Amino acid sequence: MQQAIDQAEQGNIVILGVTPDKPETGYGYIKVSGHCEERSDAAIHPLTVQAFVEKPNLQTAQQYLSEGVYYWNAGMFVLKASVWLPI
Numbered sequence: 235m236q237q238a239i240d241q242a243e244q245g246n247i248v249i250l251g252v253t254p255d256k257p258e259t260g261y262g263y264i265k266v267s268g269h270c271e272e273r274s275d276a277a278i279h280p281l282t283v284q285a286f287v288e289k290p291n292l293q294t295a296q297q298y299l300s301e302g303v304y305y306w307n308a309g310m311f312v313l314k315a316s317v318w319l320p321i
Contacts, residue, residue, distance in 0.1 A: 238312040241280055248312040249283060251305025257295035262307040263287040265298075 238248040251264045266281035286307065290298065298304040 235312075237280075242312045242314055242317075245314065245317060246280070247317060248280065250308045250310040250312070252308050254299055254304065254306050257292060257299050258306065259289055259292055259295050262289055262309075263295075263298055263304040264307050265304050268303070 238250070241248045249264060251266070254261075254263075263286075264283055265285040265287060267284055268281050284303075287298075287304070
């Protein structure tokens with residue numbers, strides 16, 4: 235969490251994702267710039283968000299899992315208040 239705070243202090247918006255372990259149709263997904271399996275260091279080196287995807291059907295969720303560039307969207311953000319609500 236400290237790494238998320240450090241990124242937020244630099245003016246970034248940090249989105250917390252969960253590494254999927256099965257295809258899931260009940261969650262939205264976050265598509266990222268790097269392959270999830272190859273980025274076990276993602277907590278140290280944040281990934282860039284490419285897209286947000288709403289809850290997919292089962293076939294699409296299976297495709298997302300096999301592509302390895304999607305996280306489940308936890309719906310949690312870390313950012314400075316001034317980024318969200320500029321003064």
